[in-house]
Amino acid sequence: MAHSPSVGSHVRIKLTTHDGETVLEGVVLPPAVQDHVTVKLANGYNVSHPLSSVEVISSEQPVTSERPPAEVPLMNPDLPTVRIIHTGGTIASKVDYATGAVTAQFEPSELVEHVPELLEIANLDVHKIGNMFSEDIRPNHWNQIIDATEKAFEHGCVGVVVTHGTDTLHITASAVAFAWCGMGGNPPGRIAFVGSQRSSDRASSDAAQNLISAVKWAAEGPSPTGELSDAVVVSMHRTSDDGACSIHPATGVRKLHSSRRDAFQSVNTTPLATIHIDNKNVDLVLEHHYKEARINANSRTPSPAAERYDENIVIRQMVAGPWLTKQEIEDAASSNVDALVIHGTGLGHLPIENPNTDAPQNIELRDSLHQLDKPIVVVNQCIHGPVNMNVYSKGRIQQEIGLLGHGITSSPEAAVVKLHFALSNGLEIDSVMTKNLIGEQQQTILN
Numbered sequence: 049m050a051h052s053p054s055v056g057s058h059v060r061i062k063l064t065t066h067d068g069e070t071v072l073e074g075v076v077l078p079p080a081v082q083d084h085v086t087v088k089l090a091n092g093y094n095v096s097h098p099l100s101s102v103e104v105i106s107s108e109q110p111v112t113s114e115r116p117p118a119e120v121p122l123m124n125p126d127l128p129t130v131r132i133i134h135t136g137g138t139i140a141s142k143v144d145y146a147t148g149a150v151t152a153q154f155e156p157s158e159l160v161e162h163v164p165e166l167l168e169i170a171n172l173d174v175h176k177i178g179n180m181f182s183e184d185i186r187p188n189h190w191n192q193i194i195d196a197t198e199k200a201f202e203h204g205c206v207g208v209v210v211t212h213g214t215d216t217l218h219i220t221a222s223a224v225a226f227a228w229c230g231m232g233g234n235p236p237g238r239i240a241f242v243g244s245q246r247s248s249d250r251a252s253s254d255a256a257q258n259l260i261s262a263v264k265w266a267a268e269g270p271s272p273t274g275e276l277s278d279a280v281v282v283s284m285h286r287t288s289d290d291g292a293c294s295i296h297p298a299t300g301v302r303k304l305h306s307s308r309r310d311a312f313q314s315v316n317t318t319p320l321a322t323i324h325i326d327n328k329n330v331d332l333v334l335e336h337h338y339k340e341a342r343i344n345a346n347s348r349t350p351s352p353a354a355e356r357y358d359e360n361i362v363i364r365q366m367v368a369g370p371w372l373t374k375q376e377i378e379d380a381a382s383s384n385v386d387a388l389v390i391h392g393t394g395l396g397h398l399p400i401e402n403p404n405t406d407a408p409q410n411i412e413l414r415d416s417l418h419q420l421d422k423p424i425v426v427v428n429q430c431i432h433g434p435v436n437m438n439v440y441s442k443g444r445i446q447q448e449i450g451l452l453g454h455g456i457t458s459s460p461e462a463a464v465v466k467l468h469f470a471l472s473n474g475l476e477i478d479s480v481m482t483k484n485l486i487g488e489q490q491q492t493i494l495n
């Protein structure tokens with residue numbers, strides 16, 4: 049019987065079947081059945097054949113076999129230093145060949161080692177907060193990331209790259225942005241968040257280019273103004289092709305696709321810059337509108353300290369639509385919530401009128417909202433476009449009964465983070481939601 053190739057190795061095998069001979073190529077998985085060879089093909093399918101029908105033509109060990117973390121390379125005195133703050137996500141994941149699932153496994157030093165181009169841009173050091181998927185991130189992790197960014201600048205880094213899962217990357221990036229700039233401050237260096245849609249061990253991975261682009265921005269980007277939502281940015285593929293990554297402002301970007309490599313797109317704004325990557329050439333090009341805005345900006349003085357989030361704040365979120373009733377509001381009223389966020393339809397609407405006199409629950413909902421003695425902020429289910437409660441009489445009634453949010457033009461998630469920030473720092477909620485704290489408000493889209 050043929051000798052079974054080792055799990056994880058890349059093989060070419062010749063098969064003898066009733067149909068004749070075929071050659072297949074792929075990665076060896078643990079055998080699905082005893083005395084079989086199971087191979088994951090490039091198209092993603094797994095095939096299993098009896099060992100007796102398989103001839104191994106070639107077999108190579110995987111590049112990412114178990115080994116100790118890489119040595120930190122020697123410093124190049126001509127390059128700036130950038131710290132990678134590692135939290136996990138797909139960018140730090142590989143396929144677990146035991147289950148076929150993607151699991152968070154890479155150490156941050158391995159990530160750096162796999163993208164040697166990075167060391168031509170900056171001296172890198174790494175700080176690991178964890179290997180978490182981003183759906184598990186909570187405000188206490190925001191505070192840990194903020195601590196780590198402060199330390200990096202204190203240690204002389206010109207920039208910081210936060211590697212993060214993509215699902216909530218835009219939320220954490222907004223949280224770090226408000227922490228540094230929400231009270232009028234500005235970090236002493238650049239902060240870029242980066243993730244990837246395909247795990248780093250796949251041929252189709254976007255990880256390397258997203259990371260190169262983030263490190264380029266952190267090392268060589270312009271000094272943040274602090275008021276153009278440029279202190280914290282998100283670096284991800286510009287299109288589904290390789291070759292260019294967008295640098296988005298943290299408060300104006302969102303994951304808009306569950307699987308495409310260009311999942312991240314700006315919301316109510318456009319990217320600040322593009323990083324073009326062509327083999328060894330990595331070029332940072334500022335977008336015209338950002339260059340112009342920088343000329344007129346009052347760049348804030350860099351400060352070494354950022355704010356923190358109150359980890360005990362409770363924000364309850366609801367979705368407006370045919371299912372929203374007073375019950376949800378009453379439940380919130382009787383529990384320990386600090387504020388409500390309602391994702392309104394269209395311009396920010398809720399079902400609170402009863403023109404046909406056959407939907408009394410709408411009036412009940414309106415009354416329960418009116419009676420609630422907590423801030424209620426309306427954000428936008430449409431994602432793009434403003435919350436505008438001046439267009440329809442419905443919106444005006446909402447404002448009369450105390451709903452906040454008219455004029456929000458950031459991404460909806462940035463608005464929720466801002467609410468958490470404002471509650472944590474004792475800001476006046478009634479006025480702050482539409483006040484421009486860090487460049488999150490795109491004034492030109494409110495019309």
Ligand code: ASP
Nearest residue numbers: 137138181182213214215
């Ligand atoms: N669910 C993963 C996460 O957000 C997806 C990713 O990293 O892209 O961590």
